[in-house]
Amino acid sequence: MIVGVPKEIKNNESRVGMTPAGVFELVKNNHTVYVQSGAGDGSGFFNKDYQQAGATILDTIGQVYAMSEMIVKVKEPIAEEYDLVQEGQIIFTYFHFASSEPLTKAMIKQKGICIAYETVEDEEGTLPLLTPMSEVAGRMAIQQGAKYLEKPAKGRGLLLGGVPGVAPGKVLVLGAGVVGIQAAKMAAGLGAHVTIMDVNMKRLRYVNDVMPPHVVTDFSNEYSIRKHIKTHDLIVGGVLLKGAKAPNLITRDMLKEMRPGTVIVDVAVDQGGCVETTKATTHEDPIYIIDDVVHYCVANMPGAVPYTSTVALTNVTLPYVLKLANLGWQSACEKDKSLQKGLNIIEGKVVYKEINEAFNWDTPVLV
Template identity: 55%
Template sequence: MRIGCPREIKNREYRVGLTPESAKELVTHGHEVWIESGAGLGIGASDSEYIAAGATIKDGPELLFAECEMIVKVKEPQAGERAMLREGQILYTYLHLAPDPEQTADLVQSGVTAIAYETVTGRGGGLPLLKPMSQVAGRMSIQAGATALEKAHGGRGVLLGGVPGVMPGKVIVIGGGVVGFNAAQMAAGLGADVTIMDRDPEVLERVGTHFEARAKTRFSNQANLEEAVCEADLIIGAVLIPGAAAPKLVTRDMLKCMKPGSVLVDVAIDQGGCFETSHATTHDDPTYLIDEIVHYCVANMPGAVSRTSTYALNNVTLPHALRIADLGWKEAMRTDPHLAEGLNVHAGQVTYPAVAAELGYELKPVAELLA
């Protein structure tokens, strides 16, 4: 199979779909790998390293989209890239379709076979291709929130860890999954006053056992959430419903009781965000103010630590890329039902239930396509 890896063009996105080491694995399996010139520079990988790995360098993305059977990326294809996709081609990347009707319509129109990293499942029921980026984003959310809390960045002027004689900042983490756990770990490590909120008693028990006295847990009902929001210096939105739009848990009305200069970091922004006042921002302009509350809603946070993120991502995406290339997407999915969960769009039809339900498409079950 001929596999193409274009340079990412989303704002400040420095990750790359294939590292030189991943390209070499694919070449070793007998596949042809085309890399757009400069695609790896954001992780410190030169064209010559890809050539040494057996890949072919191409100028510009046009030839890759025109000639390659599979396109491997990191972020969802932008409008110009979507215009180059074609029927029968495989697109393997993060998609986050539920809150993005324009992208979904373009993918349906193109006839492409679109496999989303974020809905591929694991044996334990988790999301292994989403997990490493969730770990990165969770940890980065505290760095971003701590910076946004600085007075020079519009914040309250609070140091999360405090100092002797001065209370630490209060951090509320909404969601005790991978993002929330990693955010809490970083915040607790800084010495902040941390509370993790979730609706699942088992999650609360697990994180409570892990953190012991370093972080508190609290059941996430409406009354508890409203009270916590009012007390917080920093709120991390870490809620995920796989493949679906995130629920709006913090409303605009709740902002009225927050202290001016408090910070909201919405890590769920890829799925539409879990704060009512959230809209996606970029690394160039990461924050904005609503009702004197600082909002940080960068949709590709891990892109800022591109080398760490790319290698962590390739560790989990490469095995499936190899299966797809070796067997073809249908046989790869017939023999691996977890990979089959990643199919979101095929030949003009939406195949993922949450996306179809959210955007009003008729669902084409994956099982019917594989029969």
């Protein structure tokens, strides 16, 4: 199969869909790999590295799309890329369709085979291709939240870990999934007091077992959330519904109950956000303020640490890329049920029910 790796063109996105190590494995399996010139520069992988691994370097993104049977990338195609997608071409990437109707309609129109990293699901019900980026984003949420709690960034002027004689900050984490646990771990490591909330008691019991005593759990409901937001300094939104839009756990009116300078980091922004006032921002312009509450809602948080993120992502995507290349998408998905769950749009037909539900469409679900 001919596999293409284009340069990411989303704002401040420095990750790349595949490392030279991944290219080497594909070439070893007799596949052809085209990499756009400069695609890996931001992650510290250069043209010569890809060439040494066996890739052919192409000058433009248009060439990569035109000459490839499968495109492997990181972020969803943006408007400039929509028309480059060819009928029957496999696009393997993060899509997050439920948060973008224009993207969904564009991919339906182009009739490609859209396989979404974030909905590939293994037998245990986990999301193996989302996990490493969730780990990065969860850890970064605390790193960024601590920074924006500083007064020059319009935060409360609070050191998250405190100092002797001064109490540490308080962190509220919504969701005890991968993002939430990684955020809690980082915040606890800094010495902050952490409250983590979820509706899944099994997850809360797990957190209670593995976290230090200054990480406490609480069952998530609106009453409890309203209580905690009044006293916590940093709020991390880490709620995920597989392939669907995130629920609004914090509504606009709740902002007035928070102290001025409170910081919200909504990691769920890719799925529409779990805060009503969330709107996607970029690393170039990462925050905005509503009712004296600082919102950090960067839609590609792991893109700020592209080397770590690219290596972590290729580690988990490569086995699936090899299956798709070796067998073709139909046979690969028939033999691997977890990969089959990654199918979102097939040649103009939506086949993942949560997408239809997000837009209230009546399109029949095929798989």
